[in-house]
Amino acid sequence: DFGLFGQGLAIGPTLLHPKARGEVRLRPSSLEQNATNAKSKDYPIIDYELFHDEEDISRLIEGIRRTQSIMAQPAMAAHEPTLLHVRALSDRLGVDTDEYWREYIKRVGFVVYHPVGTCKMGRIDDPASVVDPELRVIGVGGLRIADASVMPDITSGNTQVPTAAIAVQMVRILKEKYMPGDGAV
Structure with missing residues (x-):
C-alpha cells in the first residue's frame, strides 16, 4: 500500500559511462x-x-x-x-x-540527468570533434561553446564543477585574446 503515508523504495541501475553515442x-x-x-x-x-x-x-x-x-x-x-x-x-x-x-x-530505459558530449571537444582532424581545444566550433567563424556539451566523455560525478571549469577556461581564452596582459581571471 502506497497510500498517503505508505513507504516505498525504487532502485534503478544507471550507466555512468555508456558506450553508445547519440x-x-x-x-x-x-x-x-x-x-x-x-x-x-x-x-x-x-x-x-x-x-x-x-x-x-x-x-x-x-x-x-x-x-x-x-x-x-x-x-x-x-x-x-x-x-x-x-x-x-x-x-x-x-x-x-x-x-x-x-x-x-x-x-x-531513459537518460538520467546530465547528457554531455553533443559538441565534443577534440583535435581538428578528428571527424567526431565539433569544437577545438580553444572551444571554437570547427568550420564556423566567431562561434565558441562553453558548456557540458564539449566534454568528450561524462564524468562519474555531477557535471556542475567540470562545466564551471570549462567556463573559467573560456574566460581565460577570451581574456588572452581580447585583453592580453590584463591580469588573472
Whole structure:
C-alpha cells in the first residue's frame, strides 16, 4: 500500500559511462542558405541512440542482478520487496529472465540527468570533434561553446564543477585574446 503515508523504495541501475553515442542534428530548414525561412523555434533533432550497444544492455542487466542481490540481503528482505514488471513483456518472455530485462531496458530505459558530449571537444582532424581545444566550433567563424556539451566523455560525478571549469577556461581564452596582459581571471 502506497497510500498517503505508505513507504516505498525504487532502485534503478544507471550507466555512468555508456558506450553508445547519440547525436544532435539541425533540421533541414535550419541549414538553408537563406535562414529567413527557418522557423524561429526550429528545434534540433536529438537522438540519444540509447541502448544500441549490446555491452550497455548487458551491463545494465548486471546492475539489475546486483540490485536483486542487495534486496535479498536480510536487512532488505525483511521489508518484503516486490518486483514490479511489465505484464505485456513478462507474459511473453517470463519474469526476471535476461530476455525480459533486455526488452524492458530497450522499451523503458531513459537518460538520467546530465547528457554531455553533443559538441565534443577534440583535435581538428578528428571527424567526431565539433569544437577545438580553444572551444571554437570547427568550420564556423566567431562561434565558441562553453558548456557540458564539449566534454568528450561524462564524468562519474555531477557535471556542475567540470562545466564551471570549462567556463573559467573560456574566460581565460577570451581574456588572452581580447585583453592580453590584463591580469588573472
